[in-house]
Amino acid sequence: MAQNRRSKSILDSVGEEIIRIITPVSICMFMVVLMVCVLNTDSSDSASSSVPTIATIAYTETGSDSWWDKLKGALLNSLVFVAVITLATFLILLLFYFRCTRFLKFYMGFSAFIVLGFMGGEILLFMLEDFRIPIDCITFLVVLFNFTAVGVLAAFMSKMAIFVTQSYLVIIGVLVAYWFTLLPEWTTWMLLVALALYDLAAVLLPVGPLRLLVELAISRDEEIPALVFEARPVVVEDSVSNDNNNNTRFISTEDTELSAPLIDHRITLQLNRPEDALSSESWSLERIGLGSAGAIKLGLGDFIFYSVLVGRAAMYDLMTVYACYLAIMAGLGITLLLLALYEKALPALPVSIALGVLFYFLTRLVLEVFVVQCSLNLLMF
Amino acid sequence: MEASQSEANPNPNPNTNNNANRNSIMSSMPLWPTIDGPLGLTEEESLRYSRRFYKFGYALLPWLWAVNCFYFWPVLRHPSSFPGIRRYVISSAIGFTVFTALLCSWALTFAIGGEDLFGPVWEKLVMYNLADRLGLTASSSSLWAKEGFHYQEAFNVTILGPPVLVLLHQRFINMRSLIQSI
Numbered sequence: 219m220a221q222n223r224r225s226k227s228i229l230d231s232v233g234e235e236i237i238r239i240i241t242p243v244s245i246c247m248f249m250v251v252l253m254v255c256v257l258n259t260d261s262s263d264s265a266s267s268s269v270p271t272i273a274t275i276a277y278t279e280t281g282s283d284s285w286w287d288k289l290k291g292a293l294l295n296s297l298v299f300v301a302v303i304t305l306a307t308f309l310i311l312l313l314f315y316f317r318c319t320r321f322l323k324f325y326m327g328f329s330a331f332i333v334l335g336f337m338g339g340e341i342l343l344f345m346l347e348d349f350r351i352p353i354d355c356i357t358f359l360v361v362l363f364n365f366t367a368v369g370v371l372a373a374f375m376s377k378m379a380i381f382v383t384q385s386y387l388v389i390i391g392v393l394v395a396y397w398f399t400l401l402p403e404w405t406t407w408m409l410l411v412a413l414a415l416y417d418l419a420a421v422l423l424p425v426g427p428l429r430l431l432v433e434l435a436i437s438r439d440e441e442i443p444a445l446v447f448e449a450r451p452v453v454v455e456d457s458v459s460n461d462n463n464n465n466t467r468f469i470s471t472e473d474t475e476l477s478a479p480l481i482d483h484r485i486t487l488q489l490n491r492p493e494d495a496l497s498s499e500s501w502s503l504e505r506i507g508l509g510s511a512g513a514i515k516l517g518l519g520d521f522i523f524y525s526v527l528v529g530r531a532a533m534y535d536l537m538t539v540y541a542c543y544l545a546i547m548a549g550l551g552i553t554l555l556l557l558a559l560y561e562k563a564l565p566a567l568p569v570s571i572a573l574g575v576l577f578y579f580l581t582r583l584v585l586e587v588f589v590v591q592c593s594l595n596l597l598m599f
Numbered sequence: 600m601e602a603s604q605s606e607a608n609p610n611p612n613p614n615t616n617n618n619a620n621r622n623s624i625m626s627s628m629p630l631w632p633t634i635d636g637p638l639g640l641t642e643e644e645s646l647r648y649s650r651r652f653y654k655f656g657y658a659l660l661p662w663l664w665a666v667n668c669f670y671f672w673p674v675l676r677h678p679s680s681f682p683g684i685r686r687y688v689i690s691s692a693i694g695f696t697v698f699t700a701l702l703c704s705w706a707l708t709f710a711i712g713g714e715d716l717f718g719p720v721w722e723k724l725v726m727y728n729l730a731d732r733l734g735l736t737a738s739s740s741s742l743w744a745k746e747g748f749h750y751q752e753a754f755n756v757t758i759l760g761p762p763v764l765v766l767l768h769q770r771f772i773n774m775r776s777l778i779q780s781i
Contacts, residue, residue, distance in 0.1 A: 329762025364662035517769035
């Protein structure tokens, strides 16, 4: 009977859990597409000096190079970038291993500050210039300062309002993704493919830095110091546990019975709360969510690269945007399915990026011709 | 009483009203002062947090006051329940409205008044001109790039690069707890 009740609540909540992770990803992609459409209407591929040069260190693409040169240049760029990311991840792994979590947390807050302050400010300036909005510098600085300060607090503090934290994470993802869409075209696509392949290695291979990071965090029962988007856990109430609701703030001995199975599963848990994760709040939370299947956590890098793919597709046409959006959502669904099957941290990029890139090129080369011909002959719009 | 109880519970349930009658002492006030309900803070922590938000808001941060009001929204809705927190949340709300009113009036005066009101100073204060002159955006003629060394690119690589890389390093999906009750 209790088993039936619990399995019923799992089925109740799994759809909502998926929606709670798909909605912010979709919002992020939508905002990047919007910004790309609004801000890039005039310049096509002018390499401005705010192009993220760390990714074009090896080779700067110019419009007049041959096809083969562009390919080689893009490959070189993406290899350099993947190497730099590997270095950064290993550095973070090292710092985490030596328990410099305070420094890591501080650096996360610092990077949130940099992204929100400088990149956000720059993008706001783009918009002000494009639309000629007559804001004076004092108002602008106050607004930007407010926005950045609260964002840094949301990144630092683990106990900020969930909605505020989630919105700021999505905004950070949007800003970085927009910045990445300023890269030259071939480099972007090659970079996405290279990162998807690298992800497969980094998360699944035993020597992969991301896998080592996850295992270290699990073995120490700490959270990885990173900006991770955690969907709000679904709180499912059984009518049986009604009078428990009134006692939710008090930890009764019932706790230990219900949390005993949780202790076994803590090996596969990734506790998102900070080092005082065993505090009373999280236990009462686990108790309330009697049937909750837990919160899905998606790394911010995934948000960013999904949005980069869709943003780059938006630079061609909206038809590719629709195709790539559907492909990425399908990939995310497949990844969630695999996550439910394998119950360990999985790379979220490879399936979605593979499908996305495939659909982009198929749409651009095959579907577009078809649709244009249909429209021209008034067959289908 | 019952009405406030059913509002305060995260998932209103017809059974809770019956329970509320029985446990009227316990259920006479909403349990959670934050908008996140059981996922949020306890009452003692809420007091500390709201006080800290209130004090930090004086550093020209009306948005923090607004977030304070948003976060402790149940405190505003049920004024009798959390007297300590209520003081700070109400002050934050007042501070936010006052500051926003001042800022909006200044911004609107600036935007609508334009050059007629301010004279040549308007051109100097407008943000897009300022951005042009300081070379903050790439499309403008950057006075930095006039020298041989491209400060903008160096800035991009050294200051912007590492934080972005740090943000990118986590690229996997995971679940906090998984189907433990099956």
